[in-house]
Amino acid sequence: MSEARTIPSFLRGxxxxxxxxLLLAVGVLVLTDALTMDTVASVRGPVGPRTVPLVVGGALLLVAVLLAVDVLRGGRGEAEGGEDVDLTEPGDWRTVALLAGVFLAFAALIEPLGFPLAGALLFWGSAYALGSRQHALTRDPLIAAGLxxxxYVVFDTLLGVPLPGGPLMEVI
Incomplete structure (x- = not known):
């Protein structure tokens, strides 16, 4: 028997x-969410909360269709030509796994710890996963906490986007 997974000749290449x-699915999801969104009665001006999601969802659908037409007509994306990328090397799955773990931990900890603490862990863990080792226990946590x-202050206070403060903000 030949290969267990055979690609139809139409899809090959x-x-x-x-x-x-993927773009089509995300576009449909964004448009569905935008169209089923509860609108706020106190919208001022012609631009409401649905405008940006509708534009983004429509753009995603348009790009998906245009890209599909280009591919079906024989268009191909260029191979990566980055000067610092060695295409013969395998992917760094350890870094990907560390980053995924940091993001999942952030998602799990944002409610109980609040954004300031969970965000600091997110920024510090991301820096560590991406290779910061020299000052990992001194400089990086301070920068992560400050960032x-x-x-938190910019989003919660200045922009009016409520973020969970957690126990740290209850003390302050």
């Missing part, structure tokens, strides 16, 4: 169609 399907606090 057209992996970009997978990107088209997280500034982000």
């Amino acid at each position: 057209r992996s970009e169609l997978g990107v088209c399907a 997280s606090l500034v982000t």
Whole structure:
């Protein structure tokens, strides 16, 4: 028997169609959410809370269709030509796993710890996962805490986007 997984000849060499399907799915999801969104009665001006999601969802659908047409007509994406990328090397799955773990931990900890603490862990863990080792226990946590606090204040106070403060904000 030949290969267990055979690719139909029509799809061979057209992996970009997978990107088209992903863009199409995300576009439909964004448009569905925008159209079923409860609107706020006190909207001022012509631009409401649905405007940006409708534009983004429509743009995603348009790009998905245009990319699919281009691929089906024989268009191909260029291979990576980055000067600092060695295409023969395998992916760094350890870094990907560390980053995924940091993001999942952030999602799990944002409610009980609040954004300032969970955000600091997110920024510090991301820096560590991406290779910061020299000052990992001194400089990086301080920068992460400062960045997280500034982000919290900007979003919660200046922009009016409520973020969970957690126990740290109850003390302050």
